[in-house]
Amino acid sequence: MTIPTSSIEQVIPGQGSMAQPQRAKRRSFRFVANKKAATGLIILGVYLVLAVIGPWITPYDPGARGNDLVQPPSADHWMGTTHLGQDVFSQLLAGTRSVIFVGFFAGIVATVLSVVIGVTAGYVGGKTDEALSALSNVFLVIPALPLIIIITSTLENAEDSLIALVIGLTSWSWNARVLRAQTLSLRRRDFVEAARASGERTWRVIGFELLPNLTAVIASGFVGTVIFAVLSEITLAFIGVTSATTWNWGTILFWAQGQQALAQSAWWWFVPAGLAIAILGTALSLINFGIDEFVSPRLRSAGKTKIKTASGRTVRMRIGFTPVLDNRAQHSHATPTPVVRQEVVQ
Amino acid sequence: MKYFLQRLAFYLFTAWAAITLNFFIPRMIPGDPVQALITKYQGQLSSQAIDSLYVLFGLDKDAGLWSEYVSYWKQLFSGDLGLSFTFFPTPVSEIISNSLPWTLLLVGITTIISFFLGTGLGILAGWRRGSWTDGLLPVTTFLSSVPYFWLGIIAIYLLTGPDSFFPSSGGFDNGLVPAFDQYFIPSAIQHSLLPALTILISSVSGWILSMRNMMVTVSSEDYITVAHAKGLTDRRVAMSYAARNALLPNVSGFALSLGFIVGGTLLVEIVFSYPGVGFQLFQALGASDYPLMQGIFLIITISVLVANLLADIAYLLLDPRTRKEG
Amino acid sequence: MSQPVIEIRNLNVGYGLGDQGVRAVRDVNLTLHRGEVLGLAGESGSGKSTLAYGMTRLLAPPGVITGGEVIYHPEQGDPYDVLSLSDSQLRKFRWNETAIVFQGAMNSLNPVHKIATQLTDVLKAHEPKMSETQRNARAREMLKLVGIAPDRMDAYPHQLSGGMRQRVMIGMALILQPQVVIMDEPTTALDVVMQRQILGQLIELRERLGFSVIFITHDLSLLVEFSNRIAIMYGGRIVEEAPASAIYRDALHPYSKGLLGSFPALKGPRRELTGIPGSPPDLKGMPSGCSFHPRCPKAFDPCGSEIPMLENRPDNRSVACWLVNS
Numbered sequence: 001m002t003i004p005t006s007s008i009e010q011v012i013p014g015q016g017s018m019a020q021p022q023r024a025k026r027r028s029f030r031f032v033a034n035k036k037a038a039t040g041l042i043i044l045g046v047y048l049v050l051a052v053i054g055p056w057i058t059p060y061d062p063g064a065r066g067n068d069l070v071q072p073p074s075a076d077h078w079m080g081t082t083h084l085g086q087d088v089f090s091q092l093l094a095g096t097r098s099v100i101f102v103g104f105f106a107g108i109v110a111t112v113l114s115v116v117i118g119v120t121a122g123y124v125g126g127k128t129d130e131a132l133s134a135l136s137n138v139f140l141v142i143p144a145l146p147l148i149i150i151i152t153s154t155l156e157n158a159e160d161s162l163i164a165l166v167i168g169l170t171s172w173s174w175n176a177r178v179l180r181a182q183t184l185s186l187r188r189r190d191f192v193e194a195a196r197a198s199g200e201r202t203w204r205v206i207g208f209e210l211l212p213n214l215t216a217v218i219a220s221g222f223v224g225t226v227i228f229a230v231l232s233e234i235t236l237a238f239i240g241v242t243s244a245t246t247w248n249w250g251t252i253l254f255w256a257q258g259q260q261a262l263a264q265s266a267w268w269w270f271v272p273a274g275l276a277i278a279i280l281g282t283a284l285s286l287i288n289f290g291i292d293e294f295v296s297p298r299l300r301s302a303g304k305t306k307i308k309t310a311s312g313r314t315v316r317m318r319i320g321f322t323p324v325l326d327n328r329a330q331h332s333h334a335t336p337t338p339v340v341r342q343e344v345v346q
Numbered sequence: 347m348k349y350f351l352q353r354l355a356f357y358l359f360t361a362w363a364a365i366t367l368n369f370f371i372p373r374m375i376p377g378d379p380v381q382a383l384i385t386k387y388q389g390q391l392s393s394q395a396i397d398s399l400y401v402l403f404g405l406d407k408d409a410g411l412w413s414e415y416v417s418y419w420k421q422l423f424s425g426d427l428g429l430s431f432t433f434f435p436t437p438v439s440e441i442i443s444n445s446l447p448w449t450l451l452l453v454g455i456t457t458i459i460s461f462f463l464g465t466g467l468g469i470l471a472g473w474r475r476g477s478w479t480d481g482l483l484p485v486t487t488f489l490s491s492v493p494y495f496w497l498g499i500i501a502i503y504l505l506t507g508p509d510s511f512f513p514s515s516g517g518f519d520n521g522l523v524p525a526f527d528q529y530f531i532p533s534a535i536q537h538s539l540l541p542a543l544t545i546l547i548s549s550v551s552g553w554i555l556s557m558r559n560m561m562v563t564v565s566s567e568d569y570i571t572v573a574h575a576k577g578l579t580d581r582r583v584a585m586s587y588a589a590r591n592a593l594l595p596n597v598s599g600f601a602l603s604l605g606f607i608v609g610g611t612l613l614v615e616i617v618f619s620y621p622g623v624g625f626q627l628f629q630a631l632g633a634s635d636y637p638l639m640q641g642i643f644l645i646i647t648i649s650v651l652v653a654n655l656l657a658d659i660a661y662l663l664l665d666p667r668t669r670k671e672g
Numbered sequence: 673m674s675q676p677v678i679e680i681r682n683l684n685v686g687y688g689l690g691d692q693g694v695r696a697v698r699d700v701n702l703t704l705h706r707g708e709v710l711g712l713a714g715e716s717g718s719g720k721s722t723l724a725y726g727m728t729r730l731l732a733p734p735g736v737i738t739g740g741e742v743i744y745h746p747e748q749g750d751p752y753d754v755l756s757l758s759d760s761q762l763r764k765f766r767w768n769e770t771a772i773v774f775q776g777a778m779n780s781l782n783p784v785h786k787i788a789t790q791l792t793d794v795l796k797a798h799e800p801k802m803s804e805t806q807r808n809a810r811a812r813e814m815l816k817l818v819g820i821a822p823d824r825m826d827a828y829p830h831q832l833s834g835g836m837r838q839r840v841m842i843g844m845a846l847i848l849q850p851q852v853v854i855m856d857e858p859t860t861a862l863d864v865v866m867q868r869q870i871l872g873q874l875i876e877l878r879e880r881l882g883f884s885v886i887f888i889t890h891d892l893s894l895l896v897e898f899s900n901r902i903a904i905m906y907g908g909r910i911v912e913e914a915p916a917s918a919i920y921r922d923a924l925h926p927y928s929k930g931l932l933g934s935f936p937a938l939k940g941p942r943r944e945l946t947g948i949p950g951s952p953p954d955l956k957g958m959p960s961g962c963s964f965h966p967r968c969p970k971a972f973d974p975c976g977s978e979i980p981m982l983e984n985r986p987d988n989r990s991v992a993c994w995l996v997n998s
Contacts, residue, residue, distance in 0.1 A: 138360045140602055142367075143650050145609025146627070150371055150643045153631055174602070228606075231493055235613060238495060239628055253496065257617070262503055262514075270503075274496035281491025289487075292559070317733035319565050320574030320583065321762070322726065324737040324755045566732060568779035575730055575774075576844075577766035578797045586793070590784050666784060666828040 037290025043283035050093065051100035058090035062247050070261075073268050080268035083259040091252050092272055098248035099230055099280075102164040106229035109168025111222045114175035119214070121176070122183025123206060133180065139173035148232055152241050160233075163242060167229045175221030182217050186210055220291040227284045234277060249273040349668050353658045357651045364647040368640055369418050395435070398428055399637070427644070428637035432629060438641035441626060446645060448517055449622030452538050453611045454653075456545045461600055463546070464553020468596075469589045471554060472561020483558070486551030494610040498544045498617035505540060512540045515619035541618045545611050556599055560592035567591070594665050601657035604650050612646070676745055677851050677884050678704040678727070678770075683740035685719075685726035687955075694955040695738070696722040698908040701982070704852065709878065709885040711895035711916065713931060714905035717952045720888050721775070723905070724854050728770060729755065729762065744769060747851065768798055770852040771845035773838070775860065780841050781829035788825040791815075791844055798848055814843035819873065835866040842874060846881065853878075854886045859894075871898050892931045896920045904928045907953050907963030910982055914989030924991040927964050962994065970995055 059078075060066070066085030073080045079088035121132035151166050152158055158166075186192055187210075195205045211218075236242045237250025238257070252273040256262075261269040315323040398421060421427075427438035471482060489497075506514035518524065518533045564570065565588055573583040612624030619625060623642050630638035662668055685697035697719045704710050714720045725731040727742045742754040746769065757765055774780045782790055791811035795802050802810070812822040818839040829837060838858060845853050855874075859867040875898055878885060887899055895902050896916050903913040904927065912925040923929045930948035950967035953959055959966050965975035974980075974994045982992040991997070 134356070134359065137356065138363045141357075141360055141605055141651060141654055142364050143605040143608050143646055145606070146612065146643050146646050147367075149627070149631070150368075150639055153634075153639060154371060154636075227491070231610075234493060235495070238493075239613070239616060239631060241631055253499070257499070262499065265503075267503060270496070270499055274492065274500070277496065278488060278492040282488050285487050285491055315736070319570060319732055320730060321759060322729040322731040322735050322737055324729065325739070568774055569782045571730055571732070572772075572774060572780050572841075573782070575728065575766055575772045576794050576797065577763040577768065578793060579763070582793065582797070586785070587782050591782070594784075664784070666786075667830050 034290040034293060036286045036293070040283040040286030040288075040290065043279060044287065047096060047100060047280055047283070050096045052097070054093040054096040058087075058093045060087040060090040062086060062091040062094040070264055070266050070269075072266075079272050080266065082255060082269060088252065088269060088272060091247050092249065092276060095248040095252065095273075096276075098160050098246060099233060099277075102160050102167070102233040102248075103226040103230040105161060105164035106167040106171065106232075107222050107226040109165060110172040110175065110225040110229075111218060113168070113172035114179055114221060115211075115214075115218060117172065118176035118179030119183050119206060119210065122180040123187060123202075123210065129180075132176075136173040136176040136180075139170065140177065144170050144228075145232060145235065149236065149239070149241060152236055158242055160246065163233060163236065164229065167232050168225075171225055171228050171232075175218075175225065178217060178221060179214060182214055183210060186213055216291050216295045220288050220295075223284050223288045223291070227281055230277065230280060249276055350659070350662060353655065357655055361648060361651055364651075365419075365422065365644065366415075368644050369415060372636055372640060395429055398426055427641035430630075430638045431635040432633040432638065438637050441638060442623060442641055442645050445621055445623045445626045446649075448620060449612075449615065449624060450649070452541060452615070452620065452622060453545065453608065456542045457549065457604075457607060457611070460546050460549045461553055464550040465557045465593065465596060467550070468554045468557020469561055469584065469592070472558040472565070472592070473584045473588060475562070482554060486554050489548055490551040490555070492548055493613070494544065494548045495613040495617045497548050498541065498614045501540055501544050502617065511536070513537050514540075517621040537618075537620070541614050541620050544614050544617075548610070549607055552603070553596070553600075557592060557596050560595055561588055564588050564592040590664075594661065597657060597661050597664060601654045601661070604653050604657070608646060608650055674706040674708075676703045676743075677706050678745070678886075679741075679743040680723075680727055681741045681743065683723065683726060683742065684738040685722050685731065686736050686738050688734040689736060693736070695958075696735075696908050696955055697726055700740070700905075700908075700910055702903055702910060702913070704884050704886055706851075707878075707882055707884055708901060709875070709887055709899040711899035711902040712886060712888040712905065713890065713892045713895055713902060715890060715931075715948075715952045717955065718905040719908040720905045721856055722908075724772075724856055724886065724888055727754070728766070728772065728854070730772070764798070767794055767845075767850065768848050769850055770854060771848070771850040773841050773845050773853065773855045773858045775857040781837055783829055785828075786825070787815075787827055787829070787832070787840055791825075791840075791847060794844065794847055810847065814847050815840070817846065817877065818843040835862055835870065838862065838870060839873075842870070842877075846877065846883075849881060850883060852884050852886065854888070856888045857890070858887075860889070860891075867894070892919075892934075904931065907958055908955070909963070909992065911964065911993065912989070912991045913982070914991075918987075918989055924989070924996050925964075925993045926968050926970050926995070930967075962992075 063086060066081060066087070068077065068081050069085050070083055071077060071081045071085075077087050077089065079092065081087060082091075117132050117136060121129040121136075147170055148166055151170075152163060155162060155166075192205065192209050195209050200209075233242075233248060234250035234253070237248055238253045240254055240258075242250075250273075253270055256266070256270040256273075261267075315325065317323060425439050427442070429435050430438050430441055433441060467482065502514045506512045513519075513536065517537050518530060519537075522530050522533055524530060569591075570583065570587055573587040578587075612622075612627060614620070615622045615624035616628040623645065627639060627642045629635070630642065680700055680702040683697055683700045684695065686693050686695045688694065700719075700723060702710075702723075712720045712723065722731065722735070726735065726737055729737065731737075737755060740755070743751050744754050744765070745751045754762070754765065781787070788808065788811055791814060792804075792807040795807045795810060799807075808825070812825060815822050815824065820836060820839055820843070824832065824836070829840075832840065842858075859870055862870065871894065874885070885899075887895060889895060892902075892904075896919065899916050901913065902916050902919045903910050904919070904925065905911065906927050912919070912923065912928045914924075919928060920932070923932055927948070934947045948967060949969075953963050953966075959976075961974070961976045961978050962968070962971075962980050965971040968975065972994070978994075980992040980994050980997055982990050983997045984990045985996075
C-alpha cells in the first residue's frame with residue numbers, strides 16, 4: 001500500500017516478479033517511504049538520542065538514595081522511587097545507553113561474523129561450505145541464551161563490551177545461514193557469473209557485485225540480532241549474572257524482583273523498564289517488516305485487500321475470485337441480457 | 347532414510363561439540379571456587395567425589411588436557427555430573443532428574459500448543475487477508491517484543507493475589523508430596539496455568555507472523571490458482587493446498603528456533619519459582635554452583651537436540667521431496 | 673460455422689483501480705465456437721493471458737474486471753454470464769465446463785500430494801456421488817488417455833519429468849469432460865519435440881472428445897499449425913482475427929505480419945526472419961491512437977490520434993488498422 005508505483009509491475013504476469021538486483025540502488029531510498037519502516041526508524045532514533053544524552057539529563061543520580069522510599073509516580077519522581085528512594089525515571093534514562101550499546105555492538109560483531117562465514121560458505125562452496133555450514137548449524141541448535149548465561153557467569157563483573165562480545169559471538173549463526181542461501185542463489189545470476197568469467201578478483205566480485213545485493217538481508221539480520229542482544233543483556237542483568245551497579249533496564253527489574261516490588265504493588269518499578277524494552281523491540285521489528293516487504297513485494301500489498309469503486313461500493317481482492325465491478329451492470333443494460341445466438345457466423 | 351541418517355549424524359556431532367564446549371568453559375573460570383569448596387568440605391567429601399570435581403573443573407594440574415578430556419567423557423557416560431554445591435552433597439544428576447520432568451511438561455506442552463495455535467491463526471490471517479485477523483498483527487508484534495519474564499511479572503501482578511485462583515509461585519501447594527494422586531495432580535496443573543499462559547502469549551505471536559507470511563507467499567504459487575480453477579472448495583484450497591505447503595518452512599523454522607524459545611521459557615520458571623531446570627539454573631547462578639550450571643546447560647542442549655530430531659522427522663513425513671524415491 | 677460456446681463481450685480487465693490502475697484488456701469481443709481451436713497470440717504484455725484469466729475470474733490481485741460479459745452456452749439449457757455467477761455457482765462451473773492447462777508445468781502441481789490425489793480431488797468436489805474405486809478408475813483412465821502408465825498414480829510431481837507433468841495436467845483438465853479447455857502457453861517450458869508431441873496428442877483428443885480449445889501462445893507458428901482461427905492481441909486489444917490459413921498466407925495488420933516474421937515456420941517455404949523493432953508498450957503509458965503506431969513501419973496520419981476499431985470484413989475476418997479500414 002505504500003509503494004504503489006512499483007507494486008503494479010511486480011504482479012503483472014509475464015513481467016519480472018522479483019526486484020531486479022541492478023536496480024537496487026535506485027530503489028533504496030523508497031524503503032523509507034514504507035510506513036512501518038519509517039515508524040520503526042523514528043522510534044529507534046529517539047532511543048539513540050536518549051542513549052547519547054540520557055545519562056546527562058537524568059533529574060537525579062540513578063544510584064543516589066533518597067528519603068521517599070517506594071513512592072508512586074509524582075511530580076518529583078515521574079516514575080516513582082525504589083526501596084532505597086532512587087529515582088526510577090533516572091535509572092531508566094541512564095540505562096538506555098548500556099542497552100543500546102550492547103545491542104548495537106553485539107549486532108555488529110554478529111553481522112560481521114555472519115557475513116564473513118555465510119558469504120564465504122555460499123561463494124566458495126565445496127568442503128569450505130560444508131565445514132562452515134556445519135559450524136553455523138551447531139551454533140544454531142545449541143540454545144544460545146543458556147550458553148551465554150554459562151559463559152558470562154564464569155566472567156566476574158564483566159563489562160558491557162565483554163557481554164556484547166559474548167552475545168555477538170554466539171548469535172551469528174541464523175544470519176550466516178540466511179546469507180549463505182542468498183549468496184548461493186546470487187552466485188548463479190548472470191551478472192555475477194559474468195564478473196567471474198571476466199577474471200575479476202574474488203574480493204572484488206564479493207565486494208562490488210554480491211554485497212550490494214545482500215544489503216537488505218544483512219540489514220534485516222543486523223536488526224534481528226540487535227533485538228536478541230538487547231533481550232539477552234536485560235535477561236543477564238535480571239537474573240543477576242552481570243554487575244548490578246551499572247544501570248540498564250534489566251538491572252532495574254533485578255532490583256524490583258529482588259526487593260519484592262510485586263508484593264508491595266510497586267508497579268511503577270517494573271512496568272516502565274518492560275515497556276521500554278517492548279517498544280524498542282517493536283520498533284526494530286517494524287524496521288524488519290519494512291525490509292521484508294521491500295524485498296518480497298508479495299507481502300506488501302497486504303493492506304490493499306479492499307478497494308472502493310467509483311460508485312462507492314467496496315470490493316475485496318481475493319485470490320481465485322477476481323472482483324467484477326458493479327458498474328458493469330449499467331453496461332449490460334445497453335446490451336440486454338437475453339442472449340442472441342448469432343455472431344459473425346461463417 | 348538417508349536424509350534421516352544425515353540429520354542424526356549432525357545431531358551427534360552437535361552434541362559432541364556442546365559437550366566439548368562444556369568441558370572447556372569451566373577451565374576459563376578465574377580463581378578457584380571449586381578448590382575453595384573442596385577445602386571447605388574436606389572431611390565430608392569422599393575421595394571419589396573430589397576426583398570427579400577435579401576432572402570437571404580441570405583442577406588437576408598434573409594431568410594433561412587430553413587425559414582430562416577422556417576421563418570427562420568416561421564420567422559423563424556413567425551419569426556422573428559432579429556434586430551440587432548448593433544442595434551439597436546431592437549429585438547434580440539427581441537434582442536434574444527431579445526438575446527436568448517439570449520443565450519438559452511445562453515448556454514442552456506449551457511450546458507445542460503455541461506452535462499449533464499460532465500456525466492455525468497464521469493460516470487464517472494469511473488466507474483471509476483484510477479480515478479481523480489482520481488486527482492481530484500489531485498486537486502480536488508488540489507481544490513478541492516483550493521479554494517472557496517481564497510478561498510473567500505482569501501476569502503475577504495482575505492475576506495473582508490472596509483471593510486469586512492462580513498461585514503466584516511454585517509448582518504445587520506447600521504441604522503436598524509429589525505423587526500421582528488426586529491431590530497433587532490438580533494442584534500441579536493449577537500452578538502451571540499461569541506460567542504456561544505467559545509462555546503461550548509471548549511465543550504464539552512469532553508463529554502467527556511466520557505462518558501468515560508463508561501463506562501469503564504460497565498463495566501466489568501456480569498450484570493455488572490451479573486449485574481454484576478446479577473449483578475446489580475454499581476450505582480444501584486453503585488447507586490442502588496453501589497451508590499444507592506453507593507448513594513446511596514453518597516446521598523447519600520450528601526446529602531451528604527451539605534453541606531461542608527454550609532460553610526464554612526457562613526465565614518464566616524463574617519468575618514463577620517453578621521447580622524446573624530454569625529455576626535450578628537461577629539458583630545455581632546465585633550460589634556460583636558451577637557443577638549444577640554445567641549439568642543443566644548440558645541437559646538443556648541435549649533436550650533441544652532431541653526435539654530438533656523429532657521436528658526433522660515430522661518434516662520428513664510432511665515433505666515427499668525429502669523422501670527417497672522408490 | 674457451428675454454434676458459439678463462449679462469447680466474450682466488451683470485456684475490460686485491469687490491474688488496480690483509480691489513479692494507479694492500468695487497463696490490460698480493452699473492449700475485447702471474441703467468440704469461441706463449438707469444437708474449434710481458437711489461437712490467441714501476442715507478445716508478453718499484450719493482454720492475452722490476462723484475457724484468459726480474466727474471463728474465468730482467476731486473475732490474481734490486484735486484477736479487476738471492470739466491464740463486459742462472458743456468455744457461456746452450455747450443451748443443454750440457456751446461456752448465462754459467467755461473470756455474474758455467485759461464488760458457489762462459479763465453483764461448480766469451473767472445470768466442469770471450462771478447464772485450464774496452465775503456463776509452466778513446473779508449478780501447476782501441488783508438490784506435497786500424489787498425482788492420484790490431485791486427479792481425484794476434482795472428482796470429489798464435482799461428483800460427490802462417485803465412490804473411491806470409481807474415482808481411482810477414472811483417474812487411471814485419464815492417465816492412460818494422455819499416455820502415462822497408470823502405475824504413476826502414486827508418484828509425486830517431483831518424480832515426473834516436465835513433459836509428463838504437463839500430460840498429467842492435460843489429463844486432469846479432461847477428467848470432467850469440459851466443453852472448453854483453455855491452454856495458456858502449455859508447452860513453453862518443454863523442448864520442441866515434446867511440444868509438438870503433446871500438442872498433436874491434444875488435437876487428436878479434441879477430435880475424439882469434441883471439446884473446444886483456446887490456445888494462448890506467443891509462438892504464432894505453433895498456432896498456424898494447430899488452430900482453426902487466430903486472434904492477435906496488441907496493447908490489450910484484438911488487432912486481427914481470421915482463419916489460421918488466412919493469417920499465415922496474408923496477414924492484414926502490420927503487427928501480425930511482424931509476429932509472423934519473428935518465428936521460423938515449421939511447414940511451408942522458408943522465409944526470412946525479420947522481427948519487430950521496438951518493445952511492447954507500457955501499460956501505464958499506452959500510446960494515443962493505435963497503440964502499435966510507434967513501432968509500425970507503415971504508420972500514417974490517423975494512426976497517432978484515432979483508435980482503429982475491429983471491423984468485420986466480408987471474407988470472414990476482422991482487423992483493426994487504418995491501412996485496411998477506411
